[in-house]
Amino acid sequence: MIRLEGVSFSYWDKQVLKNVSFEVADSEMVVVMGPSGSGKSTVLRMILGLECPSEGKVLIDGQNICAMKERDKREIRKRIGMVFQDGALFDSLTVGENVGYYLLEHTGLSWSEIAGRAEEMLGFVGLNPDEVGDMLPEELSGGMRRRVAIGRALLSTNPNAMLYDEPTTGLDPMATQNVLNLITKLHQEKGIASVIVTHQIADALEIADRFVVIHSGEVVFDGSLDELRSSQEPRVVDFLQPFRESAERVQAKHFINNR
Amino acid sequence: MAPAATYYGGNQGKEGCILSAINNLLKHWAYESQGLFFFSLRMLGSLVKRPFYFTETMEQMYLIGVGSLFLVVLTGAFSGQGFALAFSQELAAFGAKDYLGRIMSMAIVRELGPTLTGLMVAARVASGITAEIGAMKSSNQIDAMVSFGIDPIRKIARPRLISLMIMVPVLTIVCDAVAILGGWIIGLFIANVTSTMYWSSVVYKLNFGNMFMGILKPVCFSFVIAFISCYLGFTSKGGTKGVGRATTNSVMMTSITILIVNFLITKIVGNMLKGYL
Numbered sequence: 001m002i003r004l005e006g007v008s009f010s011y012w013d014k015q016v017l018k019n020v021s022f023e024v025a026d027s028e029m030v031v032v033m034g035p036s037g038s039g040k041s042t043v044l045r046m047i048l049g050l051e052c053p054s055e056g057k058v059l060i061d062g063q064n065i066c067a068m069k070e071r072d073k074r075e076i077r078k079r080i081g082m083v084f085q086d087g088a089l090f091d092s093l094t095v096g097e098n099v100g101y102y103l104l105e106h107t108g109l110s111w112s113e114i115a116g117r118a119e120e121m122l123g124f125v126g127l128n129p130d131e132v133g134d135m136l137p138e139e140l141s142g143g144m145r146r147r148v149a150i151g152r153a154l155l156s157t158n159p160n161a162m163l164y165d166e167p168t169t170g171l172d173p174m175a176t177q178n179v180l181n182l183i184t185k186l187h188q189e190k191g192i193a194s195v196i197v198t199h200q201i202a203d204a205l206e207i208a209d210r211f212v213v214i215h216s217g218e219v220v221f222d223g224s225l226d227e228l229r230s231s232q233e234p235r236v237v238d239f240l241q242p243f244r245e246s247a248e249r250v251q252a253k254h255f256i257n258n259r
Numbered sequence: 260m261a262p263a264a265t266y267y268g269g270n271q272g273k274e275g276c277i278l279s280a281i282n283n284l285l286k287h288w289a290y291e292s293q294g295l296f297f298f299s300l301r302m303l304g305s306l307v308k309r310p311f312y313f314t315e316t317m318e319q320m321y322l323i324g325v326g327s328l329f330l331v332v333l334t335g336a337f338s339g340q341g342f343a344l345a346f347s348q349e350l351a352a353f354g355a356k357d358y359l360g361r362i363m364s365m366a367i368v369r370e371l372g373p374t375l376t377g378l379m380v381a382a383r384v385a386s387g388i389t390a391e392i393g394a395m396k397s398s399n400q401i402d403a404m405v406s407f408g409i410d411p412i413r414k415i416a417r418p419r420l421i422s423l424m425i426m427v428p429v430l431t432i433v434c435d436a437v438a439i440l441g442g443w444i445i446g447l448f449i450a451n452v453t454s455t456m457y458w459s460s461v462v463y464k465l466n467f468g469n470m471f472m473g474i475l476k477p478v479c480f481s482f483v484i485a486f487i488s489c490y491l492g493f494t495s496k497g498g499t500k501g502v503g504r505a506t507t508n509s510v511m512m513t514s515i516t517i518l519i520v521n522f523l524i525t526k527i528v529g530n531m532l533k534g535y536l
Contacts, residue, residue: 048406077408
């Protein structure tokens with residue numbers, strides 16, 4: 001279980017997070033939404049222990065990650081998979097080497113064994129290993145890069161939880177759908193907790209059980225889809241308003257139901 | 260139009276604003292120095308921690324050593340010849356041309372060789388290290404590494420430090436040899452110094468003190484290059500523009516620090532080795 005208790009964080013003079021509290025149960029899928037620059041990605045970095053709060057605690061399975069030694073943090077991180085914005089693939093390694101990176105670093109397996117597992121994982125994330133295995137990350141499209149990153153995170157740590165930082169930002173509709181399907185499939189088949197940070201409201205509504213809205217570093221909403229729909233919190237209403245108006249305009253053009 | 264006081268920091272006035280700017284500059288300098296100091300300690304500490312990343316270290320040794328060889332040979336050849344040419348003319352005026360080898364040996368091995376090699380490697384390698392690490396940082400590759408339980412200091416910085424510790428002294432020896440050879444060519448064909456005289460004079464000054472200084476300096480320069488270039492890469496921020504700025508700072512800071520360290524070693528270690536020089 002992941003739990004944030006009264007977390008505040010400042011970067012120099014700028015307060016990024018203010019008294020943020022929420023938890024993610026095992027097997028739960030939570031979407032953290034909010035406008036750009038509201039502190040969403042910082043939340044993920046804190047869960048991984050890449051940043052530490054100036055106040056409050058981040059607890060992973062009851063352990064405060066920031067109070068740990070670096071060696072213990074590494075053990076915690078091995079149980080959490082992280083998909084960074086734009087994939088963060090190692091650009092000097094091939095796709096196959098990227099996916100098998102963790103095994104290459106932390107196990108004594110031979111390269112042929114690792115390559116076999118990497119190919120299997122590439123298949124799981126919907127990519128053809130024969131086609132992309134020897135390619136460099138720069139040769140892949142944005143959607144393919146995200147899928148490789150998901151595969152890398154999965155093969156790396158066999159995680160209890162997955163963290164996704166803006167997994168669909170900048171992707172075309174088809175690539176977005178592929179990535180969302182993969183995230184849902186992963187959640188259903190492996191039953192692991194997922195925290196997805198995004199400002200793409202449509203994507204969030206499509207996949208999540210629970211929603212946390214962060215605005216200017218504060219949690220202004222934490223609840224289910226029904227609660228989000230009926231929320232009267234002005235900052236939530238303001239955040240959702242452009243999406244609602246856009247959906248209504250599309251609806252008014254009879255585009256969605258009249259194919 | 261806003262009152263002048265606004266431009267100079269409200270009611271503080273011009274002097275207040277200048278003092279405040281100096282204060283901020285000193286704070287920034289102190290902060291960066293402290294950061295560099297602790298980062299250097301971490302890098303030194305990582306030298307004895309597993310895993311050792313042998314393949315990465317060998318790759319870096321190749322990139323730094325072989326990659327800089329041509330530049331160092333070229334620098335050694337031309338600076339050695341230029342130095343010999345200038346000195347042979349001066350020595351000839353005093354009838355002391357036979358001392359050319361001795362001066363070449365002392366100046367190249369003790370001072371010019373290490374400093375020129377340090378500066379050349381700094382210009383070529385420090386910028387590359389900072390740019391590479393900075394680019395990895397700005398594209399979250401460093402964070403990705405940390406999230407896989409890998410210490411980026413051990414994985415990225417340490418192989419570069421070890422490679423520099425080995426390759427800068429080796430390159431310095433190559434630079435020394437080429438520069439002294441360049442001096443011999445000038446001595447033989449322009450200054451009319453016989454080969455026997457030149458080489459016996461060179462060997463005379465290749466004593467323990469000069470050779471010790473000639474090896475100690477490049478080892479120290481390798482620490483300077485590794486610490487500063489890796490630190491600026493790991494702390495770069497502001498996207499591609501920030502990486503560019505860090506790269507420029509890296510070359511500038513390593514070059515200046517090398518010159519300062521060179522002076523300090525010459526002064527302090529030179530005094531300690533007085534009897535051996």
